[in-house]
Amino acid sequence: MQYEKGLLACREEIRDLTKKLVSIESIVNTEGEKEIARSIFELVSTFPYFEANPSHVTCEQTTKDEVERFNVLAFVNGTKGNSNRTVILMGHMDTVGVDDFNQLRDYAFLPDDWKEVLKNEDIPDTARKQLESGDWMFGRGALDMKSGLASNLFLLKYYAANPDELEGNIVFLAECDEEDGSHGILSALKILKRWKEEYRFNYVAAINSDFVSPRFEGDPNRYIYKGTAGKLLPSFLVTGAETHVGTCFEGLDPNYIAAELTKQINYNPDLCNEAHGEITVPPVALKQTDLKPTYTVQTALSAYTYYNFFIHSWSPKEVLDLLRGQAEIAFQNALSAFEERHRRFCELSNQTYQALPWEPRVIIYEEMEQMLIKAHGEEFTAYMTTFKEDLLKDETLDTRMYAASVVEEAWKWMEDKNPTIILFYSSLYSPRIEITGKTAEEEILIDALDQAVEEIQPVYEHPIVVKNFFPYISDMSFVALSDDTEGIEAVAKNNPGWGTKHFVNYQDIRDINVPVINIGPYGSDAHKKLELLEMTYSFEVVPNLTRLVIQKVLNSKSDREEIVS
Known part of the structure; x- marks a missing residue:
């Protein structure tokens, strides 16, 4: 030069x-x-x-x-x-x-x-x-x-x-x-x-x-x-219906739904965000696992998956709305395939087919929390506060697994425990x-x-x-911040570790801006x-x-x- x-x-x-x-x-x-x-x-x-x-x-x-x-x-x-x-x-x-x-x-x-x-x-x-x-x-x-x-x-x-x-x-x-x-x-x-x-x-x-x-x-x-670009970590806890593997069609494996979810989200160009003529790469799964602690011959109670998600113009709230739709598609696809395979199995084994008792259900974490507060009030909030504080003692949990543990515990309070996908954020939002x-x-x-x-x-x-x-x-x-207050609140209200395992003072950012x-x-x-x-x-x-x-x-x-x- x-x-x-x-x-x-x-x-x-x-x-x-x-x-x-x-x-x-x-x-x-x-x-x-x-x-x-x-x-x-x-x-x-x-x-x-x-x-x-x-x-x-x-x-x-x-x-x-x-x-x-x-x-x-x-x-x-x-x-x-x-x-x-x-x-x-x-x-x-x-x-x-x-x-x-x-x-x-x-x-x-x-x-x-x-x-x-x-x-x-x-x-x-x-x-x-x-x-x-x-x-x-x-x-x-x-x-x-x-x-x-x-x-x-x-x-x-x-x-x-x-x-x-x-x-x-x-x-x-x-x-x-x-x-x-x-x-x-x-x-x-x-x-x-x-x-x-x-x-x-x-x-x-x-x-x-x-x-x-x-x-x-x-x-x-x-x-x-x-x-x-901004980066989010949308996360999904998938609950199923437990059954013995010998009677597998009497339950619903959450891993099956999670696999369909990853198929729907991974590398999906519909989830690329264009702005000013530039486009983000599509989401990619960074983790997919069930939450069984040990080997058993029962199907898992829940599965957990999260995805890297880049944004240019979408807000964190818009991403939640967008992914709710994707999760509903994935859930329906999983049930349709499950039903078709169940019918074929019944034909092969000369068993009587019974219609599925489940419908697709996707809940955003903030919605589930409000449902539980309405149903159980102070008893639920006090219990979860203590649970989160005790969970902090487990130093092996990063923010992502901490958030999953909180969602899994809150789910136990749900009266309707039909299979569900719960959508939340579990890590730092880079605006x-x-x-x-x-x-x-x-x-x-x-x-x-x-x-x-x-x-x-x-x-x-x-x-x-x-x-x-x-x-x-x-x-x-x-x-600096390009998101409005509503967009930032969507991060805070839908991260189960917010205020305990994870917190960002976005006002500090606005004060520099x-x-x-x-x-x-x-x-x-x-x-x-x-x-x-x-x-x-x-x-x-x-x-x-x-x-x-x-x-x-x-x-x-x-x-x-x-x-x-």
């Missing part, structure tokens, strides 16, 4: 920073998360600006978290004018695990050594060419997303040394736990709110630096995203974010991004393409053994693009600010 006037020569420094960060085994939910936070805090504290302003950098433990870990936050006050406009640079420190490396796990954290090992490994031809080109770095977390974090660290150091280039402020955020429960960003919101009040920061934009990848085979584009220019600050950010890409594109060979929705899960989801884009490193095979990144784009284009966007956003003013000034 040819450096034009005004662009920063930063490749070597960001490369070395990336290697240093990769060498720290910061696998989510391990001691490594503490180690990398401490390392970043100590590094930032050595910058002369922060030696002179130690209160401008902090290492803060997450709150309401079962794991001890920390976020690192820092800020630089610009001296070019007296604007309070503030841009947030954010990225996560944790990685997924390295079980896929097997006996070579130690090399996962040593990019140079791992590269030498891979020269003698059987790897795909494309990866072989990238390995030999010299412009690609391999290693766990190199792409997802320590190179993006290294870019942000470089920019923090640069602006700390050159605050006169900032007409406003930047806030640096390195958060933990992105790969699991997002405790990092949800805890960091408290600090961002505190700084907003204490230092009168006007948060006008956030730039996330998570990785981007090709969208199809041979895709030459390097993507930047405005906003992000969707649409950046369309609907506000003055969104318009400023979009214009700044478009101008920055236009300036950088001539010095980089591959197309830089701006799209609307980051297609993966990221902490971008927790700095800053338009967010993603400018991140480019590569492929994140979360895989051959995770790799392109160094030219990641170490040169990304930081320079980000810097241009920062400058243009801070140098702009909304109409409201013009009136105030």
Whole structure:
């Protein structure tokens, strides 16, 4: 890449920073998360600006978290004018695990050594060419997303040394736990709110630096995203009618219904959400099991399944309504097939066929809870409160199995125990974010991004393409909200673990509510053994693009600010 006037020569420094960060085994939910936070805090504290302003950098433990870990936050006050406009640079420190490396796990954290090992490994031809080109770095977390974090660290150091280039402020955020429960960003919101009040920061934009990848085979584009897809985990507890397997048609196996449910939902294009010309991938099952604790010759009482579900424009409430319809179709299909097979069996065995006693029944959790409160009142609510508190003592239960256990227990109070599908949410909702220019600050950010890409594109060979929705899960989801109150309430009211095992203060997000884009490193095979990144784009284009966007956003003013000034 040819450096034009005004662009920063930063490749070597960001490369070395990336290697240093990769060498720290910061696998989510391990001691490594503490180690990398401490390392970043100590590094930032050595910058002369922060030696002179130690209160401008902090290492803060997450709150309401079962794991001890920390976020690192820092800020630089610009001296070019007296604007309070503030841009947030954010990225996560944790990685997924390295079980896929097997006996070579130690090399996962040593990019140079791992590269030498891979020269003698059987790897795909494309990866072989990238390995030999010299412009690609391999290693766990190199792409997802320590190179993006290294870019942000470089920019923090640069602006700390050159605050006169900032007409406003930047806030640096390195958060933990992105790969699991997002405790990092949800805890960091408290600090961002505190700084907003204490230092009168006007948060006008956030730039996330998570990785981007090709969208199809041979895709030459390097993507930047405005906003992000949302992600839900719709879950289904399926109850059946127990019977001995020797008289199988006298009962209804919930696994049979669950299998039909997965057939109906999995890979179903009707459940793709289109918005602004972009479409989500369809849902895929992440778990399907019955809830029998041990082997018996009785059919199971209940089964449990949940699905990854991406959204662009649908609200969590709309998804519940949509999936209720899909569950009703699946239930009817299961009963129709059951009836046909029962008839054939009766003909073969010379038995008298009897009509099925069941009809499809799908209930949303909120509805079932209200039914039980109406039927049993305080007795039910008091019992369930105690049950949930006692269930918290079982540390083997994650939020998903905790929610299933609550639904299963509540079901015992139902008077009508005919087979039923109960629909609920059992995990974190990562909200969707649409950046369309609907506000003055969104318009400023979009214009700044478009101008920055236009300036950088001539010095980089591959197309830089701006799209609307980051297609993966990221902490971008927790700095703004596009959902209304009704949509968020659908999450709270239909997650059985809400307020006990799981809780998100969405008001904290609304209090920040800053338009967010993603400018991140480019590569492929994140979360895989051959995770790799392109160094030219990641170490040169990304930081320079980000810097241009920062400058243009801070140098702009909304109409409201013009009136105030």
